[in-house]
Amino acid sequence: MTDAQTAAQRIFHLRAELDEHNYRYYVLDQPSVPDIEYDRLFRELQALEAEHPELVTPESPTQRVSGAALAAFGEVRHEVPMLSLGNAFEEQDLLDFDRRVREGLGDLLPAGDLFGGGVDVEYTCEPKLDGLAVSLLYENGLLVRGATRGDGTTGEDISSNVRTIRNVPLKLQGEGWPAVLEVRGEVFMSRAGFDALNARAAESGGKTFANPRNAAAGSLRQLDAKITASRPLEFCAYGIGRVDGELPGSQYEVLQTLKTWGVPISRELKLAKGATGCREYYQDIGERRDSLAYEIDGVVFKVNNLAWQRELGFRAREPRWAIAHKFPAREELTELLDVEFQVGRTGAVTPVARLKPVQVAGVTVSNATLHNMDEVARLGLMIGDTVIIRRAGDVIPQVMQVVAERRPAGARPVHIPEHCPVCGSAVERTQLIKRGKGKETVSEGAVYRCVGRLACGAQLKQAIIHFASRRALDIEGLGDKIVEQLVDAGLVASPADLYTLTYDQVVVLEGFADLSTRNLLGAIADSRTPALARFIYALGIPDVGEETAKLLARALGSLERIQRALPEVLTYLPDVGLEVAHEIHSFFADEHNQQVIRDLLARGVTLQDEGDVSAEFAACTTLAGFIDKLNIPGIAATGAKNLADKGGSLDGVIALSRDWLELSVMKGLNEKAKQALREFFSDAGTIERARAIDVQLRDFGMHWESEKKIVEGLPLAGQTWVLTGTLETMSRDLAKEKLEALGAKVAGSVSARTHCVVAGPGAGSKLAKASELGVKVLDEAGFIARLADLGGGR
Known part of the structure; x- marks a missing residue:
């Protein structure tokens, strides 16, 4: 077989494979390989066709934009084709693009001075959103049609669906827009919107999406526009198509003009001079990528001058005046070699994927999280499968999808072990208890747990590592390897045993000498x-x-009260629901946990900052709120208030429930609620529980009849602050503590509800967001001065 015949066969197979991937990606919205794999195949085909130009055909994927319109939608023919962009993967690709632009412009590009090498080309720069390209057609300022890109020439009519996207203007604002204006951009889904959508789907037993791009594409191409309307979609314009009228002469000015007409554009849109400016923008966005509210997979650079764009023109499938500089791959294909099970601090038995090592975003990945067995089932995962893994920033790599068509004949199912792989204790599936008005619903949880507790070496080690961690007791030098030695040597069987360690026991351990031993014992x-x-x-x-933990300490004031607090009392704390309250109560009710706490206190651990119940917490109870927290079926907040007004006390409400004549004429409760009240207090156990809560509220000084202290509001109560950048005179943790002590909530992101942002050197996207929203910003000196004014300085 000749080289030409071999090349022809490979080209045939590559075209067939790329066509299949295009169909899955653009038509079915079910891609089976990551973008990096598609790009490899596409570039291989490009190279082969360059070597054998006689084999190039019009239907080759390199000669057209991929995709086909769905038959379920009407077709829209694009008068100006919607082309895709060429890609740059390395810095040299960007340099080559800039060189080709300058060469293509020739004499149109002004010459430099006597000492320079020519004037740099000005480019627009913006993130490459990972969504679905669409066209919006406006006639006389009114939105008349929306269409997908499709194959670049023919797309799908999705007018009804795009009208449901909240940030798509149905009528352009202002004036001066062309009689016909085609706006092109990306429909996408933010990270927060994607997470919320998947959470709702999981809760209702529906199908979850693999990533925001699939979620956006699937949502936009629903035949029922009501479904699209329920999805958190957003639109961002990046350019124009057909225009009947006048627009500015540069890409940047056109986008800014669209913004004045109410069309959303990228907040990260900037201008850059030459390849150097583009490279700096690429590096900046890359560093801030994980802090953006949406997924991006690169940066798009376009020649800013529209006349120069027209001069440069197009190749077969892409413009010569624009390029997408892709980030290193975050998704890759590899083989699942095995699934092992790890045991965590709480006994959770978690599956971990052991992978054939592969490079992802510059890091060799051989392990990935699988979360739980429900996730294994959702993926349909089997040992031996080819899988797509994803790595984003510092996030632990995870398995995103199984490439089912590559499953080998000998693939094996994944089974949860019956016994703990560390200690041999039984592994049991957790149960979820949902508590509502007068009833509990029990269902199977997603987590399997080893029942061995601290008798399990893995749980013991993780518990001690957590106990000694920086945000816990901050025992410097007590790292993972030292904890493993202490546990394996039998010197530590609970956190309390740390305080019985002796010099002679530690100094003989591997890696220890006199100084290191004294340092560790000193830190303990x-x-x-x-x-x-x-x-x-x-x-x-x-x-x-x-x-x-801070909330519990600040509100209840002492370990003794936290240990005794009933779940219903704990729910008076903000953001503590009944499920978490029961977890806290159950932890302290456990005799083993109580023994560990007693041992810690007996071995010299002395708690600081203990005091009274906070005045704000003590003042938060009412009889009506108390009745509501009893979860009597059919009695919500309004009914509880009516009962409180009528009964006047717990005993009065109990008496009312037994006086059928009095209860029957009471207004504000329907017959069903009255019957539920009678049944609720006819149970002796229920009455005993209600009285216990009542007694505890009195004991804690929280009862509505208790004498109340004057509540002096903290100066920053109700305010949300954000810290960003590097603080030079105090740590971020200390700054957070001081703000919280003054009543502020310290958040991780900036929003319209943020009161103030403290920005140190190196502040990035959060500072930019604050400026955009008009949020007050303090530098470190101003922050320290503000603390001093409020009495919270050092």
């Missing part, structure tokens, strides 16, 4: 006086993170 001794909030967090209570 220094941790004996933790703040109450740190101690609560260090205990590792399920669903209690750092913020909830």
Whole structure:
């Protein structure tokens, strides 16, 4: 077989494979390979066709824009073709693009001075959104049609659907727009919108989406526009098509003009001079990529001068005046070699994918998270499968999808072990208990758990690592490897045993000498006086993170009260629901956990910052609120208030429930609610529980009849602050503590509800967002001065 015949066969197979991928991606919205794999195949085909131009045909994927209109939608023919962009993967690709632009412009590009090499081309720069390209047609300022790109020449009529996208203007604002204006852009879904959509789907038992791009494409191409309207879609314009009228002469000015007409454009749109300016923009966006509210896979550069764009023209499938500079691949194909199971701090038995090593975004990946067995089932995963894995920033790589058509004959199913792989104890599936008005619903949870607790070495090690971590008791030098040695040597069987370690026990361990031993024992001794909030967090209570631990400490004031607090009392805390309240109560009701706490206190751990119940917490109860928290079926907040007004006390409400004549004439409760009240208080256990809550509220000084302290509001109560950049005179953690002590909530992102942003050197997208929204910004000096004014300085 000749080289030409071999090339022809390979070209045939590549075209067939690319056509199949295009169909899955553009028509079915079910891509089976990541973009990086498609790009490899496409570039291989380009190279072969360049070597054998006689084999190039008009139907080759390199000669047209991929995709075909769905028969379910009407067809729209684009008067100006919607072409895709060429790609740059390396810096040299960008340099070559800039060189070709300058060569193509020739004498149109002004000459430089005597000492320069010519004038740099000006480019527009904006993120490459990962969504679906669409066309919006406006006639006399009114939206008359929406269409997908389709094959670039013919798309799908999705007019009804695009009209449901909230940020698409149905009528252009202002004046001066052309009689006919075709706006082109991307329909996408933000990360937050995508997460919320999947959460709703999972809760209702529906199908979840693999990524925001699939979610946006699938949502936009629904035959029922009501479904599209329920999805959190957004639109961002990046250019224009047909125009009957006058527009400015540059890409940047056109987009800014669209913005004045109410059409959304990218907030990251900027101008750059030459390849150097483009490279700087690419690096900046790349560093901020994970902080953006939406997914992007690169940056788009376009020659800004529209006359120069027309001069440069087009190739077969792409403009010569624009290029997409892709980021390193975050998705890759590899083989699932095995699934192993790890045991965490709470006993959760979690499947972990062992992969054939592969480079993803510059890092070799050999392991990936699978979350839980429900996720394994959702993926349809089998050992031996070819899978798509994704890595984003510092996020642990995860398996996104199975390439089912590549499944080998010997693929094996994944089974949860019956016994813990570490200690051999039984592995049980957790149960979810949903508590509502007068009833509990039990269902199977997604987590499997080893029942061995601290008798399980894995749980013990993870519990001690958490206990010693920086945000818990902050025992410097007590890292993972040292904890493993201490546990394996039998020196530590609970966190309390850390405080019984001796010099002779530690110095003989691997890696220890006199100084390192004294340093570790000194760090352990220094941790004996933790703040109450740190101690609560260090205990590792399920669903209690750092913020909830602070809330418990600040509101209840003492370990003794936190240990005794009933679930209904805990729900008076903001953001603590009944499920979390039961987790907290169950943790402290466990005798083993109680013993660990007693041992810690007996071995010299002395809690700081203990005091009374906070005045704000003590003042938050009412009889009506108390009745509502009893979860009596059919009695919500209004009915509870009516009962409180009528009964006057818990005993009065109980008496009312037994006085049928009095209850029957009571207004504000329907007959069903009255019957439910009678049945609720006819149970002796229910009455005992209600009285116990009532007694505890009195004991804590929280009862509505208790004498109340004057509540002095904290100066920053109700305000949300954001910290960004590097603070030079204090740590971010210390700044956060000071703000929280003054009543502020410290958030991780800027919104219209943010009161103030503290920006240190290196502040990036959060500072830009604050400026855009008009949020107050303080530098570090101003922040420290503000703290001093409020009495929260150092």
